[in-house]
Amino acid sequence: DVKVTQSSRYLVKRTGEKVFLECVQDMDHENMFWYRQDPGLGLRLIYFSYDVKMKEKGDIPEGYSVSREKKERFSLILESASTNQTSMYLCASSFRGLAHEQYFGPGTRLTVT
Amino acid sequence: AQSVAQPEDQVNVAEGNPLTVKCTYSVSGNPYLFWYVQYPNRGLQFLLKYITGDNLVKGSYGFEAEFNKSQTSFHLKKPSALVSDSALYFCAVNELTGGGNKLTFGTGTQLKVEL
Numbered sequence: 001d002v003k004v005t006q007s008s009r010y011l012v013k014r015t016g017e018k019v020f021l022e023c024v025q026d027m028d029h030e031n032m033f034w035y036r037q038d039p040g041l042g043l044r045l046i047y048f049s050y051d052v053k054m055k056e057k058g059d060i061p062e063g064y065s066v067s068r069e070k071k072e073r074f075s076l077i078l079e080s081a082s083t084n085q086t087s088m089y090l091c092a093s094s095f096r097g098l099a100h101e102q103y104f105g106p107g108t109r110l111t112v113t
Numbered sequence: 114a115q116s117v118a119q120p121e122d123q124v125n126v127a128e129g130n131p132l133t134v135k136c137t138y139s140v141s142g143n144p145y146l147f148w149y150v151q152y153p154n155r156g157l158q159f160l161l162k163y164i165t166g167d168n169l170v171k172g173s174y175g176f177e178a179e180f181n182k183s184q185t186s187f188h189l190k191k192p193s194a195l196v197s198d199s200a201l202y203f204c205a206v207n208e209l210t211g212g213g214n215k216l217t218f219g220t221g222t223q224l225k226v227e228l
Contacts, residue, residue: 031213042220050213098145098207098214099164104156
């Protein structure tokens with residue numbers, strides 16, 4: 001079974017803190033993704049990576065950065081957390097190609113106070 | 114850019130009745146369409162996909178989806194709903210990007226199955 005794990009299920013941070021969310025997949029997938037999910041807005045893509053050290057902006061990259069130093073690991077960084085970044089964050093991975101589905105981690109519920 | 118639309122925020126159905134969750138798409142070229150389900154406080158789970166071939170696609174948990182090119186639709190269906198099918202359902206389309214490919218999701222449809 002494909003496994004995508006995220007470093008925390010719940011996280012509470014203060015405004016201005018630097019926040020790291022980590023995602024690890026065990027299926028040798030080329031692609032990895034970070035989404036945020038908010039009620040009524042569905043899933044919105046923040047950033048994705050199609051290879052080690054390669055990244056591409058998604059629909060809402062402002063206020064976020066990412067790092068992919070190893071194929072299995074993809075980190076999302078909030079340089080200076082703000083209250084409007086309170087959300088559910090979902091990581092996913094997939095093989096390259098249009099025919100391949102994405103596999104999702106359990107999500108991290110981040111609250112910024 | 115490719116897109117999908119889910120016109121219903123919520124669908125209510127009685128247990129044992131057939132269910133349909135609607136999705137329409139807008140793509141240039143051949144569509145690569147997916148359905149996912151999300152149970153409360155969980156990540157998304159893949160249900161099924163349409164790549165090419167038969168217009169009726171079968172997936173997990175007894176779900177199927179019908180691809181209709183003329184109506185640009187990809188509706189999710191199940192012949193007999195269960196209370197345990199109550200969840201949030203997302204339709205998505207895969208598209209090429211500069212270096213790879215990514216999914217674009219609809220806003221989701223909350224399915225509520227009642228006794």
